[in-house]
Amino acid sequence: MRKILNVRPAGSRNYQVRIGPDILHELIRVLPLECATVCIISDDNVAPLYAEKVKAVVKERAEVEIITFPAGEANKNRMTKEQIEDKLLAANLRRDCTVVALGGGVALDMAGFVASTFLRGVPWITLPTSLLAAVDASIGGKTGLNTTQGKNLIGAFHQPYAVLINLDFLTSLPAEEIDNGLAEMVKHAVIADADHLNELVEAAGEIRSLNLKTLERPVRRSVEIKAKIVSMDPGERNLRQVLNCGHTIGHAIELVSQYRIKHGLAVAAGLSVEAGIANQLGLLSTRELERLREVLRNLSLPLAPPDILDPAILLEATRTDKKNRLRKNLYSLPVGLGKMISAGPDGYVHQVDDEVVLAALEETQESLA
């Protein structure tokens, strides 16, 4: 029998993560008992592919509404949230509804945030369809949207009721989107498991070809890493900060490029720059820095922000990062491959001076972009 992973977030209900090919029918098993209406929220790329399939599974058990919004990071905004909420209200939904978030990380972040505030919170289930959403955004209950000031600045922690990673959904994913998921898998490996890093390099071909037989293992390992961390610290008060590795620079790259550079690719470049910072601070050995960059290169992921993005502007953009406190710029830094910085006065983050960040940005852009 397929092993079901359990996420046990302290202070919240435990939930299952089911992973595998051809498991969409299991959605019926994870719906809340009291669910009378399922509201599928998806973007307009994914909904035409899969919303009716999801509806067919649940329609014997519940009424079904399908709400779509325009795809893309630029639409992860307040206006989209309001439009979705208006549709939910027009459909006269009550607290016995369950939101089913179907799509990539954008659809999941948006649907989850809607679920967190609609009628003061209704259950939601994640059905990821991108590799990034499967290994990362579907687990842990972080939901939110972007504003002109920065990424994910408005949002809520709202743990999903269940997670169903039906690998078949991934088969229609555009090839370039696979890179975004691979980058988050590298991040998980850097945080917690150097062997997983080697496995990713070895399995890259299989992952890229979306071979359903071989995809399950690396996806499961990546999910396990995230599930363990968010179980220990669901509200990101301490340990969960390590999941932001690569993200301070990554979010700045997304913001400055006006989201033309996608999240995963921005995170890959962010991992390389932030590992460079860790190296300059004497936290990460040069050998391990080079190994990480070699892995990124082998996976054809970026090692630096494109040199068209000015380092000083990127530095400025890092200041909107949610981790920052009291004007300190805080980074989640690796101290080895598979090992993150342990808790200090600021938590699992390290204060870094502007000169060090600038030097790391310039070093990567000059030699690696």
Ligand SMILES: NC(=O)c1ccc[n+]([C@@H]2O[C@H](COP(=O)([O-])OP(=O)(O)OC[C@H]3O[C@@H](n4cnc5c(N)ncnc54)[C@H](O)[C@@H]3O)[C@@H](O)[C@H]2O)c1
């Ligand atoms: N909440 C979290 O914990 C968390 C973690 C990581 C990333 N994120 C967020 O996730 C977002 C990035 O997610 P993403 O990379 O999945 O981007 P995305 O949701 O924009 O999806 C990428 C593109 O692929 C399309 N797509 C998705 N699945 C498809 C499929 N199976 N077939 C065809 N097309 C498909 C989408 O419509 C979109 O055009 C960012 O906003 C990021 O901040 C959230």
